[in-house]
Amino acid sequence: MKEEQATKIGEQRVNSPDGSGAFRPECWLDEHGDALFAFAFSRIRDRAAAEDLVQDAFAAALANLDGFSGNSSLRTWLTAILRRKIYDYYRDAARKGFSELATDLPDGSAESAPRGHQVRKRWRGDPAWHFEQREFWRVFDDCREKLPTTLAGAFVMREMDGLTTEEVCQILGISASNLSVRIFRARALLRQCLEDRWFAREGK
Amino acid sequence: MKHVIRFFSGLKLILTLRCDESERLISKSMDGQLAFAQRWALRMHFVTCYVCRRFKRHLSILRDAAQLRAENLESELKVSPGLSPESRQRIATILERRSSE
Numbered sequence: 562m563k564e565e566q567a568t569k570i571g572e573q574r575v576n577s578p579d580g581s582g583a584f585r586p587e588c589w590l591d592e593h594g595d596a597l598f599a600f601a602f603s604r605i606r607d608r609a610a611a612e613d614l615v616q617d618a619f620a621a622a623l624a625n626l627d628g629f630s631g632n633s634s635l636r637t638w639l640t641a642i643l644r645r646k647i648y649d650y651y652r653d654a655a656r657k658g659f660s661e662l663a664t665d666l667p668d669g670s671a672e673s674a675p676r677g678h679q680v681r682k683r684w685r686g687d688p689a690w691h692f693e694q695r696e697f698w699r700v701f702d703d704c705r706e707k708l709p710t711t712l713a714g715a716f717v718m719r720e721m722d723g724l725t726t727e728e729v730c731q732i733l734g735i736s737a738s739n740l741s742v743r744i745f746r747a748r749a750l751l752r753q754c755l756e757d758r759w760f761a762r763e764g765k
Numbered sequence: 766m767k768h769v770i771r772f773f774s775g776l777k778l779i780l781t782l783r784c785d786e787s788e789r790l791i792s793k794s795m796d797g798q799l800a801f802a803q804r805w806a807l808r809m810h811f812v813t814c815y816v817c818r819r820f821k822r823h824l825s826i827l828r829d830a831a832q833l834r835a836e837n838l839e840s841e842l843k844v845s846p847g848l849s850p851e852s853r854q855r856i857a858t859i860l861e862r863r864s865s866e
Contacts (some may be wrong), residue, residue: 599845
């Protein structure tokens with residue numbers, strides 16, 4: 562409710578026709594700061610990095626006030642800018658190169674089991690039930706936090722934001738086969754982590 | 766000749782798919798259409814390998830979780846720690862400087 566009001570106020574200010582004081586950037590922080598941070602932090606599990614990106618996004622928005630059409634809410638516009646910043650962050654991380662990938666994998670991934678017949682536990686219960694558990698999400702976020710940045714970007718874009726593989730390749734500047742390796746590793750690591758820290762315990 | 770080679774390499778894949786390769790294909794199948802032989806290799810593999818069947822199910826649960834996590838910003842806001850005071854201060858400085866110009 563509070564958020565809705567804030568968005569409305571933002572719209573009114575921005576859309577006020579007289580033009581004088583149409584923009585009140587000094588209010589942006591109180592109205593949108595925490596929401597933007599929540600958005601960034603849900604995609605980058607690194608507080609300092611997420612805060613920096615929110616800051617960058619605000620600065621970019623200020624520098625480009627003309628880019629705001631008024632058709633969407635101020636929140637939506639700011640979020641779109643922030644999203645681009647997040648993707649840029651992951652692109653820079655991806656540039657660190659592929660060689661690093663071979664070494665940054667923790668043990669216990671599918672990679673270390675060439676026969677593949679590592680036992681996979683049964684994940685009991687309805688996924689919907691698990692999704693209702695607060696603790697599940699804590700574990701889920703913890704697992705994502707441990708994901709190497711070179712892999713996390715692919716996961717966020719593909720699985721969280723639902724971009725197509727072509728779009729992800731373009732943003733990250735990597736080839737399709739490179740992406741498929743990264744996304745496979747990200748999925749395998751997260752799967753294993755969720756199993757060890759949530760599903761295996763739940764079953765007992 | 767090319768067709769013959771492709772036929773036999775496809776057949777080989779279907780008959781000899783191992784779990785590590787199977788997992789890669791499962792992941793790949795979530796990002797686009799697999800080739801004919803790959804699809805059949807997976808299907809045949811699933812008949813005998815419950816471990817890989819589980820892997821497939823787990824990845825799809827993982828995807829559902831990721832989507833929920835991305836969409837649910839309302840509840841996110843409730844648990845989010847929010848901007849730190851230092852970061853808040855830095856941003857406030859930027860915004861005020863600009864708007865007073």
